[in-house]
Amino acid sequence: MEDAPHRPRPTLSSLSAAAGVSISTVSRALKGDARISARLRASIAALAQEAGYQPDILARAMSSGRTGLLGLVLGPATNPFYAALLEEVVQQAAARAMRLLILHAGPGPIEDRTAEALLQYRVDGCLVTSADMSSRAAEVCARSGVPVVMINRVPRLHASAASCDNEEGGREMARFLRAGGHRRAAVIHTGGASSNGLDRERGFTEAFAGRKAEVAARFDGRSTYEGGWAAGEAIAAMPQKRRPDCVFAVSDIIAMGAMDALRAAGLRVPKDISVTGFDSIPDAARPPYAITSYEQPVAAMVARGLDLLAARIARPDTPDEAVLLRGRLVIRRSARLPPAP
Amino acid sequence: MEDAPHRPRPTLSSLSAAAGVSISTVSRALKGDARISARLRASIAALAQEAGYQPDILARAMSSGRTGLLGLVLGPATNPFYAALLEEVVQQAAARAMRLLILHAGPGPIEDRTAEALLQYRVDGCLVTSADMSSRAAEVCARSGVPVVMINRVPRLHASAASCDNEEGGREMARFLRAGGHRRAAVIHTGGASSNGLDRERGFTEAFAGRKAEVAARFDGRSTYEGGWAAGEAIAAMPQKRRPDCVFAVSDIIAMGAMDALRAAGLRVPKDISVTGFDSIPDAARPPYAITSYEQPVAAMVARGLDLLAARIARPDTPDEAVLLRGRLVIRRSARLPPAP
DNA sequence: GCCATCCGTGCAAGCGTTTGCACAAGCAGG
DNA sequence: CCTGCTTGTGCAAACGCTTGCACGGATGGC
Known part of the structure; x- marks a missing residue:
């Protein structure tokens, strides 16, 4: 494969030039604004498709205030439980078009400098699953009004939580x-x-x-x-x-x-x-x-956790909520069984 | 703890108003530009500290072009090897003031829509550790000139790699x-x-x-x-x-x-x-x-991988490089030993 | 045929930062 | 006293996108 000519990233501006309309029209056309005629919308969409246009989320975040980023504070990933949790979170977040900024995945508390990244990147919300009690990240978030949801942890401060009972x-x-x-x-x-x-x-x-x-x-x-x-x-x-x-x-x-x-x-x-x-x-x-x-109903915990987070992001004054999910006893061979009834 | 009045985030602009100097002076003072007098620098730093100022990385990225984000494509996290790799990557990246956008952590190939997030968030580079051959992420990156480094994978396309021998x-x-x-x-x-x-x-x-x-x-x-x-x-x-x-x-x-x-x-x-x-x-x-x-020398592989990535980010025309690291035989009890010499 | 509507589109401000350039003040040398 | 340099600071453009507002033209009711 030959080095692609590395042409500059297409932007709304370049698309608008190509389409012969203004930037705002392109922007509105791409998000399906009904005020733009269907014909024009289609032709702009085709143009964007062809050019391989990808919206710049950072620029969007500058004006809209939403980054689509979720901070993730994870416990020690070498513990299989957290590994499973991670997979589940990554998958479900992706399905909701949210991306995860991973801040911590290990034993011990999160470092201050790391927690600050939450603010610097303007995450929309934060998911805390570390079992460590003194989660600095939660404090940082609470202080700046970033919604926090704890998964598998008791809620504190201004956080909601989804846990197993x-x-x-x-x-x-x-x-x-x-x-x-x-x-x-x-x-x-x-x-x-x-x-x-x-x-x-x-x-x-x-x-x-x-x-x-x-x-x-x-x-x-x-x-x-x-x-x-x-x-x-x-x-x-x-x-x-x-x-x-x-x-x-x-x-x-x-x-x-x-x-x-x-x-x-x-x-x-x-x-x-x-x-x-x-x-x-x-x-x-x-x-x-x-x-x-x-x-533990990991999938359900993650799903409800993301629900809570989404709700808070949409309406910052949503009250704290703690969801308790029932798990399920799985009987295997490591324990003597009760007599059959 | 009472609800903090949720005051707006401090910005360069608010700091400059407080300090009675221009925005650019504040910006330069905060990054230690020698052209700003030491006295002023100190007082601005104090002001920033007090206000809890955190630079907005997104805005910075808009003008500087650097996001400080690394895309991470990870194999199934439930495999302990990847879990260990993840912890190592997270820790080392944090030490280099890079944050990880996690795109995939599971079995199977990465979805197209997920790979596109790499571009949308303008990651500075991408770390691919998934063992899956058809890594769509690598293609997407190569096409857009995003440096890619494979860890524990054979290099392909325009990627460098750090692997175990x-x-x-x-x-x-x-x-x-x-x-x-x-x-x-x-x-x-x-x-x-x-x-x-x-x-x-x-x-x-x-x-x-x-x-x-x-x-x-x-x-x-x-x-x-x-x-x-x-x-x-x-x-x-x-x-x-x-x-x-x-x-x-x-x-x-x-x-x-x-x-x-x-x-x-x-x-x-x-x-x-x-x-x-x-x-x-x-x-x-x-x-x-x-x-x-x-x-496998996981820590060294990650370190060298990040080195390669950093080099590419700094100088995009850095040639591909494949680093092969020697591991170490660890003898335990699961195999019959050679006779003592 | 005129005014009120409505539709489709463009203008321009704003988001927070960086940075090239200009400018003012101070100073030394001629 | 003027020129030329240094030092400290500000101006303004640029990054790519969103969005309130305005405007021109078509449509419809009277």
Whole structure:
């Protein structure tokens, strides 16, 4: 392929010259303004098509104030849950003709200089999915009137949110395990950094503890495989009498680590001990794991999150709204089943 | 916290009014132009600081032509390798004061309408890491003179590239397995969609096959865990005599699937059969897997990729350049070791 | 046949920045 | 005291698009 002559980008101006009409007419014709005659509209459209005209969004943003850009603050992408979330967000945003300016995708809080990019690029809104509590981005946005929607986070400041009903998920898992005859549970949490983890644990504990059943131990799984592994080792090291008969990890990645550690220590899952997780990431469904988990409705969360954002962008005074979506218990082989009815 | 009065964004104009000087003076003062007296510069800087001034990148782009935006075309983020790549890219780009417009993060080719966003937002350059051959984004860019750099892909069109030396990686793995006494290898490839996979396989085959050693079987692992699993099942089903004594999967995610399938079929790894992978993703290092793999120098690849991109942006006529980076064999427990020397 | 409508189109301002050029003031050398 | 340089600052154009307003011409009602 030969170097295209690299001709200058077509603009409204160049099109208008070619069509012999004014710039404003071209602009209106291209967006289908009814005031422009159908004939002219068609011929201008053809011209634009042929020239490969692409509107300059930046210039448009200068005058219209809308950039079509959404800021995205993502948690650690190496955590499969966030990876799935990312794919979903990218796809759904594209379907809504919104583009994502990605500001952060990793562990830890977002840097100040990075958060400032949100303002510099005049994003129309911001999607925050990082589990990190001190999300600087949300502050920056709130201060400048940029709508923020949290996905899978508790809403703060002037933000709306779309989340999974974490507490109910915890409860459901607890009921399932109790029905399966479990009486001593270990909970592997995420060390207080995440409200999700706290909610899940609260729901679980509330529904599990009771007559002859208790949450017998708690461990910090730090939201990582390694953290889960360490917790699993600790559990395996407990004297058999005091050892829990089931484990509820507040995320699958932790559950995987715990399960591997338990097995490495010679325990059988679920025969000796049941293991359950949360999120239902694809990895957790793989045969060696087959983790019973509570599936978050990721697609729906993203969809509702974008709805909320769109609403706020269209009408900045839209009140805060928190949407709670019910997930679904996915039963696999990592936990002993309740007796068939 | 009370609703901030939502005062209008400070601009050069508002600052200039406050400082009693012209807009151009403010602009120059803020970027440290030596022609503006130090005193004035300091006072303007203080003013800007106090007002929380953030330059409007869009407006700047209008006049300077630089947006500071990089388009990012990413492969399936749910593949841990791409997830790691993403984190690295986001971090390094931020360090260079570049922002990423994410256009695609999933399986399959990029949509045309999505690729056009590259032009509409006037990205300064584009980073393509998707393994998918028919990357429409690259075409769009090439046609409009937007610099493109491929990371971990063979360069095409007017693109530069920074990749791992896949062929050498394959060779190194082959030498390692041969030294370990393996004689019959199975290769699990990615079905021809990816030049990386092909290169790795070519290197491997070239170095493995020889006197009394051969690549005895090939399978399509489709770059997924499931594909690897299917290949593993097929290998396990082979009559013991003809069964390979080692497996080289062109990516870790495939190797993990294969390994699990082999074990599920009752084979012991590495006792009965060795399994090796490529990429050295964190998941592959986990105890149950401990996959011997060839580590791609992801950070270096991204760094060099961004270098190439920056060079092209600064000087559009910079010639194409393909950088090949050597990786590193990471020996773990999934493959029988060569005898100690 | 005249005025009121309406339709199709163009003019021009504005969005926030950058930057080439001009201009004013200060100063040194002649 | 004038010329010529330096230094500090402002003017205004340009980037590509949107949009309120105005204007010319056709149409319709009376």
